[in-house]
Amino acid sequence: MSRLIFTFTDSGAGGLKAARLADCVISIEHRFVCGRLPASGDFDALFAPRAAAHGTGPHWLDNLTGRSIEAAHRQGLGLIEFCERFDAVDLWVGPDPNSQLQLIWLLDYLRPHANVTSRLAVFQTNHIIGEQQPAELAAWQLQLVPIRGDHLEAAGVAWTAWRASTPEAWFNLLRQDLGALPRLRSSVVALLEELPSRGSGLGATEMRLLELISAGHVHPYELFPGHQKLNDQKTFDYWEAGALLDGLAHCPVPVISGLVEGPFDLAMHEDPDRHQRYKRSRLALTALGQAIVAGAGDFSQHNPIDRWWGGTKLTNDRLWRWDAESRTLVAP
Structure with missing residues (x-):
């Protein structure tokens, strides 16, 4: 059975390649914890088949090398078409907030494609994947969890919340059942803590x-x-x-x-x-x-103050804050 592994850090990809757990290991690394988020159309162009992409913009295959993806380069495959070449597609996810954001983004992106989501499984860990020995990673593989509808639903709700123009939907995730994505709740809190504090104005x-x-x-x-x-x-x-x-x-x-x-x-x-x-x-x-x-x-x-927090533009006049003591969101 052919197997593809996606992970979200280069160090993690290196460790998984050394463990030889799959026919192909790819790191997809976007930084979603700061800066302005890409528009949905940007992802569509980035991950579309090269022939269908608009103009001469970047393509997801540009920085990938290795024998396992030579044919994908020649054919200019999109992400969906590439995943369809494998019997199993595994997602290996670290505990840090950016990896968790990448997980919900990728699940939401793949969600309309049942021919891919039916092949998905996820492994979430509290450890840094790239720092583990190959034998440890091989043992972890036994803990892969098949992706179900509740994973996709939770990811869609969370990614929509992170992209929202205010932090309210993200804060409301704390009141929801996130059990399908067990490492997400701690990242929800960690990102709220990076809002300007009610007292100091700093994250x-x-x-x-x-x-x-x-x-x-x-x-x-x-x-x-x-x-x-x-x-x-x-x-x-x-x-x-x-x-x-x-x-x-x-x-x-x-x-x-x-x-x-x-x-x-x-x-x-x-x-x-x-x-x-x-x-x-x-x-x-x-x-x-x-x-x-x-x-x-x-x-x-x-x-x-002039910066982005998810889809929220923070300025002095529109300064959403976090009260760590009461664990509440403070509107401008």
Whole structure:
């Protein structure tokens, strides 16, 4: 029986390839936890057969290599047509919020195609897939759960909620039965916690950055989230955490001082001198940063807010907040 595995991180794909559990392993990685979400039509063009795609835009096969997909490249297969070539299609999903968002997006995207959903099974884990040994991954395969109608229904409701123009539908997921997708509830909460806090105007990861500086961790890379790191927030990746730190240091009224260089982008990383200066930065909290950590300051009262949270555009005039103490959503 031919088997295809989709996972949502490159490290996870590497581990699954090493375990030799399938004829083909593919990582589909979109970042849905921050930034403006793609329009539905963008996905249709990206995953359509190449001949049917509009113009010369990106195609889902562009960055994929390997013997198992050579024919797909030659024929310009769409995602649906590619899945139909396999008897089984497995989804291996980590616990982080972005992987959970990718799971609900992919299930919702595949939902109209019964000839594909009938082949789907999912395995969800609390561990980082790419850090596991091949023998462990082989044992996990026995825990695959066939996708049923309730999985597809829950994914559709959740993806619609994340794309909504206010956080209310996402918050309302906490009142719904999400048992079909058992790792989703914790991600719902984690993403709500990244809304501006009712008191500080900062999300949970931003607050953790300030708390670590206050505790004496003064170099940028000491603050970044990651496996076995002091910052145990799992919502944002390396590049996103760097952008958050930039935003706290390079704004009209900074909450962090001492950050040398920036922005935190590929150009800085490729310049050894600039990157070294960045790494040697010694950070400190400004007066506003100290006030925020003490519970007496609000970032949004001193700085502009202009960012996306799912389908919600957050601005100072339209600032949805999260009250962690009462676990409630606060409307503008």
